[in-house]
Amino acid sequence: MNGLLQLYGLCVLALFLKMLVISCYQGYFRLRYRAFANVEDAAFVGRAVMVQDLPQVRRAARAWANDLENIPLFFVLGALAIALQTPDDGTGLLFCAFTVARAIHTLTYLGGWQPWRSLAYGVGLACLLVLAAMIGKALL
Template identity: 60%
Template sequence: MNGALTAYASCVVVLFLKMFAVSCYQGLFRLRHKAFTNAEDAAVFKRAARDQELAQVIRGSRAWANDLENIPAFFALGGLAIAVNAPAPVTASLSIVFTVARVLHTLAYLKGIQPWRTACYGVGIFCLLGLCASLMKTLLLP
């Protein structure tokens, strides 16, 4: 297994675990406060369903939505970079930096920290653009 594939695969696992942790974060707040918006969930705890989610659950949901706008693109671009044999050091580096940026973005999002949330988002986007450039260079200039 080459270095790019190892880095990419490791990053995919870390990003999955990060997204899973955000789901657990939301569930923890719902359980801790026994606050559910779905009637069937509230009924398990003999509570009435709430009209609105807890603020922490909403923030977690927004972080998740942001992940869904960015992480699938990374999965596709990183996988393609490996499939077309784009330069391994570039693919590995961009994968690692993207992953660190997304983890830090989520932490900043959940804590409501600006400008770090935006900065981490920007770093992630530049990594995606870097993967695009590396792919295009590999495909057009073999």
């Protein structure tokens, strides 16, 4: 197997697991406090519907939404970089940096830690931009 493809696969798996953890984090707080926004969920545990989700659940939902704005772009750009055979060393470094940056972004988002959240976001965005530039160069 191509080493870069294997690294990409590991990064995709790590990002998937990171997003799964956010979902579990939300579920933990909903179950712990038996606080549900959906009628059927609240009825299932014999509680009234929460008009608004718990603060932890709302924050996790925003972190998850931010992931949905960034991680699919990584999936596409990473696959294109491999298909177009961009330089292995630089591409691999960008794959790892993006994955670590997104993990740090999630931790700092859930913790409410600025400016670290913005810095992690910026590093991830920079990785995507450099990947896009490498792909553009390979196409020209």
